Amino acid sequence: MSSPTSSLRDYGAAAPHGPNMTGHHVATQDVDIRHDMTEDEHSVFHAILHPDDIYDADGTYWADLPMGKRIKFIGAVDKEEATKELKSIGSMIKKDPLSPIAFYFRNMVLPGAGLLLEGYVLFSIGNVRPLLQDTFPTCWKTFEVCNETWTQAIDYLEICGIIVGQILVGIIGDWLGRRWGLIQDAVIMFVGLLMLTAAWGTTQNGWVICYVWSLFFYGVGVGGEYPMTATSGMENAIGSGKVSTKDDRLHRGRKVTSAFLMQGWGQFANQVILILLLLIFHHGSGNPPYSKVAAQWTYRMSFAIPAVGTLWLVYYRYYKMTSASKQLMLSKKKANVTGYDSKSLKLTITYFGPRLLATAGAWFANDVFFYGNKLFQNQFIAVLTPNNKSVMVGWLYNLINVGVSLCGYYLASFFIDNKLYGRKWMMIVGFMADFILFVVPAFAYDFFTRPENIHAFQAMYFLSSFFNQFGPNSVTFLVAAEVFPTPIRATAHGFSAAVGKLGALLAAVLYNYITTQQKFYIVPWFGLAGALVTWLFLPDTTGLDLKEQERRWSFIRAGHEEDYHGIAIHPKHLSVWERMRGVGKHYDPVKDYAQKVKEMEDEWVSYQQGKISEKQRDGLEELEVPDEMPHHVHKYFERKTKNSGRTVGPEPMMRKRSPESSQEDNEKVPL
Numbered sequence: 001m002s003s004p005t006s007s008l009r010d011y012g013a014a015a016p017h018g019p020n021m022t023g024h025h026v027a028t029q030d031v032d033i034r035h036d037m038t039e040d041e042h043s044v045f046h047a048i049l050h051p052d053d054i055y056d057a058d059g060t061y062w063a064d065l066p067m068g069k070r071i072k073f074i075g076a077v078d079k080e081e082a083t084k085e086l087k088s089i090g091s092m093i094k095k096d097p098l099s100p101i102a103f104y105f106r107n108m109v110l111p112g113a114g115l116l117l118e119g120y121v122l123f124s125i126g127n128v129r130p131l132l133q134d135t136f137p138t139c140w141k142t143f144e145v146c147n148e149t150w151t152q153a154i155d156y157l158e159i160c161g162i163i164v165g166q167i168l169v170g171i172i173g174d175w176l177g178r179r180w181g182l183i184q185d186a187v188i189m190f191v192g193l194l195m196l197t198a199a200w201g202t203t204q205n206g207w208v209i210c211y212v213w214s215l216f217f218y219g220v221g222v223g224g225e226y227p228m229t230a231t232s233g234m235e236n237a238i239g240s241g242k243v244s245t246k247d248d249r250l251h252r253g254r255k256v257t258s259a260f261l262m263q264g265w266g267q268f269a270n271q272v273i274l275i276l277l278l279l280i281f282h283h284g285s286g287n288p289p290y291s292k293v294a295a296q297w298t299y300r301m302s303f304a305i306p307a308v309g310t311l312w313l314v315y316y317r318y319y320k321m322t323s324a325s326k327q328l329m330l331s332k333k334k335a336n337v338t339g340y341d342s343k344s345l346k347l348t349i350t351y352f353g354p355r356l357l358a359t360a361g362a363w364f365a366n367d368v369f370f371y372g373n374k375l376f377q378n379q380f381i382a383v384l385t386p387n388n389k390s391v392m393v394g395w396l397y398n399l400i401n402v403g404v405s406l407c408g409y410y411l412a413s414f415f416i417d418n419k420l421y422g423r424k425w426m427m428i429v430g431f432m433a434d435f436i437l438f439v440v441p442a443f444a445y446d447f448f449t450r451p452e453n454i455h456a457f458q459a460m461y462f463l464s465s466f467f468n469q470f471g472p473n474s475v476t477f478l479v480a481a482e483v484f485p486t487p488i489r490a491t492a493h494g495f496s497a498a499v500g501k502l503g504a505l506l507a508a509v510l511y512n513y514i515t516t517q518q519k520f521y522i523v524p525w526f527g528l529a530g531a532l533v534t535w536l537f538l539p540d541t542t543g544l545d546l547k548e549q550e551r552r553w554s555f556i557r558a559g560h561e562e563d564y565h566g567i568a569i570h571p572k573h574l575s576v577w578e579r580m581r582g583v584g585k586h587y588d589p590v591k592d593y594a595q596k597v598k599e600m601e602d603e604w605v606s607y608q609q610g611k612i613s614e615k616q617r618d619g620l621e622e623l624e625v626p627d628e629m630p631h632h633v634h635k636y637f638e639r640k641t642k643n644s645g646r647t648v649g650p651e652p653m654m655r656k657r658s659p660e661s662s663q664e665d666n667e668k669v670p671l
Contacts, residue, residue, distance in 0.1 A: 430471010
């Protein structure tokens with residue numbers, strides 16, 4: 001049965017096994033058996049509909065293979081891809097030794113530049129506080145001249161601003177487009193940094209109030225970065241009809257996570273710059289006492305430096321990211337939607353409500369861990385160095401902690417696309433590791449805080465930072481965009497991130513009223529809860545072509561969910577809850593194969609009959625539609641329509657062919 005709203009090629013064809021050039025390759029699975037096709041036509045359709053990175057030579061999906069064969073198949077695919085990438089890097093180095101650095105900067109650093117700046121400023125608050133407490137003790141420590149509530153509000157209002165930005169910009173991103181959301185975020189963050197640099201008051205308390213509201217304003221831009229970076233990175237990974245979906249399936253998670261890990265580099269850069277600024281303005285010494293002038297210069301310059309980078313980001317997003325909204329616009333065009341797709345929002349809540357619970361609930365549990373870890377790192381370092389009076393020592397310990405976190409970020413980007421591990425297991429293992437690493441010292445706090453055992457305590461704390469990045473902190477950012485359809489992706493991601501920040505807000509409030517040991521008593525259970533929510537409600541989209549997921553969405557939106565039989569409802573890609581509810585009961589590779597062939601035929605006939613105007617066709621070709629179908633596909637549809645008595649027009653999708661070009665045409669499977 002054909003799709004009610006679209007066809008297979010709306011979502012792009014994939015990497016081929018290769019045509020049957022030798023005549024020895026025969027598809028053996030029943031899914032390929034069609035008596036109305038020649039052997040060569042069988043081979044070409046098999047290549048298009050069974051890409052060799054997720055199907056074996058017989059057309060069996062990787063998740064349907066027995067475990068032994070599955071491991072062997074996945075290992076072979078990964079080995080081939082790794083070899084290809086290493087050869088590509090070698091060729092780049094041979095041509096230009098600096099080209100791999102330029103490639104990394106273009107494809108990983110630039111997409112995550114907003115998160116780099118966000119990580120720099122967001123976590124600078126906790127880094128700057130010890131310096132301000134030491135330099136202005138009557139305001140920041142004893143609260144003789146400043147209101148204690150306002151100093152605490154620095155943590156609260158910053159997070160509130162982030163929540164506002166996540167929800168507001170998430171909706172705007174699905175309404176007006178990803179590009180305008182990205183530009184708006186950069187502008188807000190730039191103005192916010194100017195406010196932070198110039199924050200002042202006639203009294204110290206007035207300065208604190210100005211500082212707090214500047215952070216709130218900046219937080220709105222930070223919040224918007226989450227849904228905008230995730231969705232634009234996701235849709236750039238998928239491509240606008242010019243990028244192979246094989247690349248999407250094999251490296252989508254790595255591309256998005258590589259942008260996200262720039263947040264870690266932002267934290268690292270902030271700590272390094274603060275150390276250097278204090279050494280510069282404190283006459284080369286990091287030891288107390290610190291003068292008010294040195295503290296003010298250090299504090300203000302630490303915000304002025306990223307303001308320059310953020311201004312450049314405004315320019316880059318306005319002039320260089322003109323195609324950021326293409327996937328969204330194409331999706332809206334297919335659904336005949338011009339504004340906000342409220343119908344998709346209702347359907348998402350109806351069909352994907354448990355997924356929303358998983359992404360939001362897991363993010364909430366993670367942020368209690370992540371931000372709680374950051375908020376009380378000074379208290380933890382004080383346990384490690386009980387007689388220390390220097391801000392510099394605390395900063396150096398934090399630098400080590402950030403370095404450990406960066407290792408977790410990078411390891412996550414390497415393993416997140418591995419089909420044998422992937423997103424879901426990475427998140428569960430990360431949550432459980434953090435649970436164990438906090439439970440153990442909670443019930444043996446006195447033992448681990450003794451001088452002879454302090455290094456074991458330090459190791460557990462640093463490992464908790466590692467597993468937080470090599471687990472829930474990286475995965476939540478990815479899956480909150482990945483498991484939802486394009487029209488509502490930014491909204492769902494923004495909502496999930498906002499619920500996550502409620503976890504950060506909980507930690508910010510709660511940590512003001514409990515001791516360090518009590519924090520270890522309370523926090524671990526959020527890790528256990530996060531693991532349970534993930535296991536029950538989160539699907540595993542590792543290795544799933546998101547264009548196939550969008551194909552399923554077209555059936556849901558048209559009210560024909562039961563007519564979809566493809567891999568997007570394979571049990572491997574459904575949550576435990578969805579499997580219990582019977583969502584995957586319509587999965588049928590044989591029916592899906594026939595359905596995809598019929599969808600291709602419907603589009604072929606549509607083009608041949610000239611149902612799409614030249615202007616519309618040009619617009620679609622720019623986005624997704626290939627220039628031509630393989631010769632054998634064209635001949636099969638031509639013969640079939642002729643036998644059925646259907647009338648078709650000229651052949652606008654076929655170029656002139658000569659006998660010499662026959663073999664070349666056979667090899668040209670659209671990517």
